[in-house]
Amino acid sequence: MSGGDTRIVLEALSIAVSAGVPTLLWGSPGTGKTSAVVALADSLNWPIEVVIGSIREPSDFAGLPVISDGTVRLTPPAWAQRLATAGHGLLFLDELTTAPPAVQAAMLRVVLERVVGDVRLPDKVQVVAAANPPEEAADGWDLAPPLANRLVHLNWPVDGRQIARGLAVGFPAPSLSGFAQPPSREQVVEARATVAAFLEVRPTLALRVPSNGGTATGAGSQGWPSPRSWEATAKLMAACKAAGAAAEVLAVLVTGAVGEGAALEFLSWLEHLDLPDPTAVLANPDAFDLPHRSDRAFAVLTSVVAVAVSAGDADRWDAAWRVIAKAARTAPDVASLAARTLAGHRPPGAAIPSALLELTPILRAAGLLGD
Structure with a gap:
């Protein structure tokens, strides 16, 4: 990514959160990913709960079995109870690639359905994650394809000049343009119809499960095409249209949802579609x-x-x-x-x-x- 892409990624992050699509920021340690997510929560005046997988057990996501009145309940941890009580906020899964496979598996339902134990988090609780590449993480693990497919992947850019300007005058705050105007019903159905029309032309792109087992350098740890990720693409398209986002922002989000190959085909097809309203x-x-x-x-x-x-x-x-x-x-x-x-x-x-x-x-x- 070029040096001017930080603002594009920040706007993409904001739009993904506004659309309710779980998002993952990829980048090297110490490059400001966590600060960007915390700044987004501060800008929205939302509570944020930071959860690090490497110091958690599967029961911290699946719930701890507790016997009550002769039945077994899955009691959620304190961070989930606080978010449920607040009714909105960010669940920030930091250092995601330090979570071992058993913990990643327990996160699956949390990321997609926002269910923790026997508690479903409110719809206004959004999920954001951050991760270092496994080879750069402390005791890093590959990201399992099922978990990767539940997230939109954004690559966090690093540019020396932007860091210098940020240290001198302050780092840019995340854009809140995605929260200004939610997509209309017409924009949502139009986006879904557009994605459906593309898959009618390219049905083989509806599902392409990674064949490499999800190695750190392969497609399994990034976005890949599935019905779930194409549905996320439609949500992101509608949110981008409502926010008046630039084409570069949409491209970043579509690539993060379905992977680079499928995104290139879809965006090229979309560019020449020129549909009437x-x-x-x-x-x-x-x-x-x-x-x-x-x-x-x-x-x-x-x-x-x-x-x-x-x-x-x-x-x-x-x-x-x-x-x-x-x-x-x-x-x-x-x-x-x-x-x-x-x-x-x-x-x-x-x-x-x-x-x-x-x-x-x-x-x-x-x-x-x-x-």
């Missing part, structure tokens, strides 16, 4: 022209249907049928997939739209109508 399409369906490229056509119809279904009102449902009817004239296969989804989500009180008359042969071929 699905909300605008639904507002004026008669002016819509279906793109000639099949992947763009699929992405447009998927996002239009997703927005219409999410809205749940009769007007948008009817408008979506008009869009599908136009699409059916040139791309019946793509239109039939969109019609299948839309037909299963008819809002209460919605009349059968006239556009369905044009789609009768397509719906019958898709098995949505009887003979």
Whole structure:
């Protein structure tokens, strides 16, 4: 990373936390990762609990079995109880690569579901971690692929000039732009539809489990493609759009979620996609022209249907049928997939739209109508 990337990573960290996606900062010891996370908590005025895996047992995450009233309960540790009581905050898993495999395994449910023992941490408790490469950590361990896949990986940059400026005038505070405006429902469904359209084109990238067992130098200790990490990518895309984040920030986050190879393909595809706003399409369906490229056509119809279904009102449902009817004239296969989804989500009180008359042969071929 170049010297100007510290602010990009800080903004990416802020956006990931605002989106509720667990995040891991990778970097050498003594480079300010912990200070950046603490500064983020201070900027938000959130409580922060620092937990170091090397001095913890699996029961510190899975809960300590205690007999109470004839039943066994998994009692959470004090740090989890404090976060649960506060209702929000950061759970900071520091020195993650010093945690042995048994402790990493116990962390899996904590990182993904925020469950500690018999207590589920509130949704406003977010998970951030920091780690040194195993060869630089004290008694370091490789990061297991299942744990790595639950995190967005951000590489913490080090630049001598930035350190000099930070020592002289202070280090930059994390950007809070990601917290200014949460993504709208339309932005969320549009992002999910875009990721789905890409995986329709490149289905082999939906899941690529690392084959190296998760060595320190291999892909297992970093992000890799899975349904979970693609879902995280959609969340991050929506959060970036809501925050008005630069393309560089989105690239850092997508790479951290699904790994470099899959991210390069997705970002290249996204750059040339140039999709219309699905909300605008639904507002004026008669002016819509279906793109000639099949992947763009699929992405447009998927996002239009997703927005219409999410809205749940009769007007948008009817408008979506008009869009599908136009699409059916040139791309019946793509239109039939969109019609299948839309037909299963008819809002209460919605009349059968006239556009369905044009789609009768397509719906019958898709098995949505009887003979």
